[in-house]
Amino acid sequence: MAAFDICDFSSGAPRLMLHKRYTMYQVIQEAAGAAELSWTDCEREDRGDGFFLLAPPGYSVHSLIISLAPEISTRLRQINKGLPAKQQLRLRMAVHDGELTHDDHGVVSPDLNLLFRLLNAPALRARFEQGDFALIVSDDVYERVIEWDIAMIERRDFTPLPVELTNPGRPGPNGKDEKPVHVAYASLPPQPDPGPIDRSAHHEGPDVHAQLEQLVQRMQDLLDDDPPS
Template sequence: MTDPLNRTIMLFDIEQFGTRDDVEQAFLRRMLYDVADGTLAAAHVSETARLRADRGDSVVELIDANVPVSGLLKALLTETPMLLHAKNRLMAGSTRMRLRIVLAAGYVAVDEKGWIGGDLNHAFRLLDAEPLREALRTGADSSVLCVSDTVYQGVVRHGHHGVRPEEFHKVSVQTKEGPSSAWLHRPMPRDTQSSDMTNRPEGDAASAPAAGTRATPPSPADLSNASFGGSYVAGDQHGVSGNGTVYGDVHLGGGGAARRGERE
């Protein structure tokens, strides 16, 4: 047995692979290889920095520890879903592929008989865990990602560019060795604008009039004391600077008020 080496462990598993016939399984495996290769190419992983093992319905990639894990994460979060979408959109329902994905790290010994290591076993436990299966089963996306606690604590929680820690949620995984923690990726809903607009201080952009609407007309005192920058041409507002504002048909510009169609 060789000495164990530090490696990043990436696992891809096809959902409901056993329910497909032989022809469909062979086709799905080719698709899986394409997705794995495309993901690692996007993370700039060279052929010499990776080892692959085929497990029938899954593929295991051992990646050199010198490859940045943050780059692998970004590729899994962006490139993998795009690759899956590009392939699935052209396929019939029976040949569409959905994936459970695990990213872990640890020590693995590799020899001519295979790969051995407790950290590798743990990665497979995460791949088979019910929280990951349930997330894919009930989700609308074609893939779901889980990272080990080691990867989360060492990389994800620091918020490297392209990785959002708030999108990873801790789950408890029951394994043969006992309970373990992992982190499941669940993207935040895109429609968060309403929540982002709450609790803003007075004078924030959120309190400004919406585009295409007009502010409440000013009082005569406001007009006499107005001093704003900008220009008003042929009834339209142009080049507003500072706090230049249109009130009804009146533009408050550099030297006072100009009504529609009149020059200042």
């Protein structure tokens, strides 16, 4: 399963918003054709500034990452080339694999909830400041697809990021409800040097930045200790 979101969608004029929506669907549908993903066989649900896509049986999560995502990225670069920054289409894509329950109104499951938490993670928004395309995957997908892939995906291109999960209502050591953190992995285009972190400049607050700093450093240390892939 995959989900897509247009960055800074609501900051533009209505005509620009509609144009970005149209372009998003055009880009992803063309990319799907190039990646041998049958668009008509996909289950889709529009979300205004993005949409959810459930690939048909037989199309693997592996193909979403190594085939579909690069095709989307390439087309975005081509479309954005020469456009003013405000008119460029910038997309976030999240990929997860799990179980879904269908009813008369659509699909629902904890795995779907995680997919959208990946897509909308404040840490990902804070890190993705420039560039055309960002891909974030769950820890499970990273371990099963990216760590085990041979020569097709460079795992060092993926940065560990914290994703806050739903609150289970259990009090933590400080007396507040615990909010468990999922370590996801994001592939981002080159970003500007952030310099010293200004915690007041980001809407997600200091707690997320503290989690981000600690988890990224811990996970990066583990990656640096691994032998070259």
